[in-house]
Amino acid sequence: MMSTRDSSITPISNQTVKRIPFYLGYLQSALAAGTENTSATVIARALNLNEVQVRKDLAAVSQSGGRPRTGYVIKDLVSDIEDFLGLNNNDEAVLVGAGHLGKALLSYKGFDEYGLKIVAGFDSDEAAMGMEYNEKMIFPLNKLVDLTKRLNIRIGIITVPAGAAQGVCDMLVEAGCLAIWNFAPVHLNVPEGIMVQNENMAASLLLLSRHLQEHFSHEGIQGKTEWEEILESGSALDGQR
Amino acid sequence: MMSTRDSSITPISNQTVKRIPFYLGYLQSALAAGTENTSATVIARALNLNEVQVRKDLAAVSQSGGRPRTGYVIKDLVSDIEDFLGLNNNDEAVLVGAGHLGKALLSYKGFDEYGLKIVAGFDSDEAAMGMEYNEKMIFPLNKLVDLTKRLNIRIGIITVPAGAAQGVCDMLVEAGCLAIWNFAPVHLNVPEGIMVQNENMAASLLLLSRHLQEHFSHEGIQGKTEWEEILESGSALDGQR
């Protein structure tokens, strides 16, 4: 290997990692607009972040560094960030549960950019068999363990109903998965050393709703009478034809 | 109003809120199994959490409290948590972008439990018009502002492609939304006081992948030759017919 530094991942906080895509997006569009240099101040203002945080984040993923007075060279930053995402990551996942959410994830094009790939979907529903989403095929559940093992997949994604999640999880573990991304709203029991990341859509929306209530108390929780009517009549669709 | 306490939301950390559903799920199934009492120790072990954290979390959402030696009364905890979720929250949202992800969210049944409801979807695609997912109808985008205003909706959900997100966001703000749940991987510019919660699926998976790399370095990034074959031939589907 010819990397200048240890290719093992430097400890970069999750929060930083989550912000990286926003930096990349901003820098790419700035570059497209013809800008060549930028500063932490400018980025921070654009993305609503703290200036120092921007510097620390950029320092964490880019070796280019900025220079006093002139700031950062956008082109370099972009390429460093792309390297960071692409080079440091190259992982494959299987997905179980080809419902709406499963299909959405299979179809999602954004994983590529991060060196991530869902290679196949699994489902127990006969009707789904052999269907393809974004060129990812749906296989029967009874092939899950065997295929995942043979493909050497390390990440399993669970998008089945809560009741089926633990069973699927067990299969994924048996198949050798080391990390599980769980969209079912249940706690999964896994052996020591297996990593589970829970994603609860309802809980996320709840968080937003609570923030709202904190800041704005109760407004607009009235008018319930008229809207049922509006929505159900479908009258809102008029004028469209 | 006849509530025993100020109905405004007590400051409960986001982390705590995210854990609440897991407590509820565990407690409900314990109750179903016939258990009447439990302790923070037991819960912590079951859900892989710290014991003290469990006590603090439960204290935050339940007034019942536990008693030394006997612990908590599960029935009371369950009812307190359900109240916490249901009573403290009652918010409605509109969703824009009826692609795979949009449909998945519209179809998701889990919001009810938290007093949350997506009331309608919007899309620019003619073909989607009037379709229903989980009884939520898709309306044309040009009705978004008017309908959202009239319905007094405070939360907007953006599941459109990145390029369309800012435009949709502007419409939602114009329509009076105070909070935006954004699934498009771009930073949204909003006026002061509007809350944006970003959800980046790719970034979430990236986090998982990075954890993996930290803990297990590089294993199983081989065998790339044979699997393309397996998957593409669809031979894995044999034996199914």
Add this chain to the structure above:
DNA sequence: TAGATTGTTAATCGATTAACAATC
């Protein structure tokens, strides 16, 4: 030189965990 900007060291803040006193 003066001023903009970086990067680092120190302070603050919030959440988790540990220690412990209270109680049944």
Add this chain to the structure above:
DNA sequence: TAGATTGTTAATCGATTAACAATC
């Protein structure tokens, strides 16, 4: 009484922000 358990107060940890010295 002894032991399990709660709830609180203090310590730790990690991330964000502020202060500041270095530099072009």
